[in-house]
Amino acid sequence: MKQIDNPGFLAKTCRWTLSCLCFLFISVQGFGQSSSDWKLERMPAALETDFALSCLPPQIRPGATVYLLDPEKGYYVSRQGNNGFICFVARTDWERGKFPQDFAAAISYDAEGAARIFPVFQDVAAMRASGKMTAVEVRDTIAQRFKKGIYKAPARAGISYMLAPVMRVFVGEADHLKVESFSMPHYMFYAPYLKESDIGGNSNSGGPMVLGEDNPHGYIILPVGKMEKGQIITENKDLLKRLSDYKSYFGIEPGEMHH
Numbered sequence: 001m002k003q004i005d006n007p008g009f010l011a012k013t014c015r016w017t018l019s020c021l022c023f024l025f026i027s028v029q030g031f032g033q034s035s036s037d038w039k040l041e042r043m044p045a046a047l048e049t050d051f052a053l054s055c056l057p058p059q060i061r062p063g064a065t066v067y068l069l070d071p072e073k074g075y076y077v078s079r080q081g082n083n084g085f086i087c088f089v090a091r092t093d094w095e096r097g098k099f100p101q102d103f104a105a106a107i108s109y110d111a112e113g114a115a116r117i118f119p120v121f122q123d124v125a126a127m128r129a130s131g132k133m134t135a136v137e138v139r140d141t142i143a144q145r146f147k148k149g150i151y152k153a154p155a156r157a158g159i160s161y162m163l164a165p166v167m168r169v170f171v172g173e174a175d176h177l178k179v180e181s182f183s184m185p186h187y188m189f190y191a192p193y194l195k196e197s198d199i200g201g202n203s204n205s206g207g208p209m210v211l212g213e214d215n216p217h218g219y220i221i222l223p224v225g226k227m228e229k230g231q232i233i234t235e236n237k238d239l240l241k242r243l244s245d246y247k248s249y250f251g252i253e254p255g256e257m258h259h
Contacts (some may be wrong), residue, residue: 037099038131040091041241042073047246050239052087055106055164060085064108074126084111086118093170094124097139100179102249106164113190114156117217146215153192153216160188160219165236166243166250179251185232188219 004223043051048068053061063083067075071089087108092099120142127138168181188211196210199220212218218250224232233240233252241251 002072025206037101037135038128038133040069040101040128042069042071043089044246047242050088051243052108053106054104054236056085056087056108056161057163060108060161065114067073068185069125070128070129072129072131074129075209081107082118084114085109086114088118088121090121092128092136092138093096093137094139094142096170096177097136098127098177099135100170101173102179102247103170104250105167106162108161110158110160112156112158116152117160117190120151120217151216154190155164156190158183158190162186162188163224163232165233165240166252168249181252183229184223184234185229185250186221188221188222190220191220194215194220219232 003144004249046069049066052066052068052069052179053064056064060083063081065077065081065086065089066079067086068078069075069089075088085108087106090105090107093103108122123145124138124142127133127141128135133141153214154246163185165185166181166183170177172179193211193214193216194210194212199208200209208220208222210218211221223229240250240252
């Protein structure tokens, strides 16, 4: 797994790797996608639970609701919480019109995000799990629902924690996409319809940046500092080993353990 410290690369990574969170109002042209790619492998429940919880600060985890993914049905509540926070592992980036088997990003939402943003993830997972829709059809359906206003912007300020020690998501430009694993713990604050220029255009400096300009599920993203990142990696050594033992593509370079 790569060490991601370059601000310019960090900005590009945020824009392209978390596109499952960046909901754009665009018309898209379909292209071929085999419907046989829809079915995901189910992660071991204990591993998926711990991976999902790792994106939250430790003090929030005990009271958080945990959603797990049934590849043939969609998300379901595995553990009911009492503090309003939810967490889960996203396995599909709907906007890309592809069904990768190895996409995995641990995400959490507070009560507002759970009510307004998480339903998109639920719908995408259910559509994929049905086996009746291609990735392009899922993409087009979700895009149309955004245009129709079916999915609403958060009604108040809020936060999504993505503090997991590893994420495996799309990187690269639109015509050269690939799925990679790397470490980039960060905070996301709801920022409906915000533009990058509204916060000073800080993407290339490694500071706060906007993900999802001008749309209802936009965010201000703030990466953690180097010391906090190092602490997160160290505290999650056992989880990282379990993930890499499960699938080697989650592997982390030994040198990064000391950053």
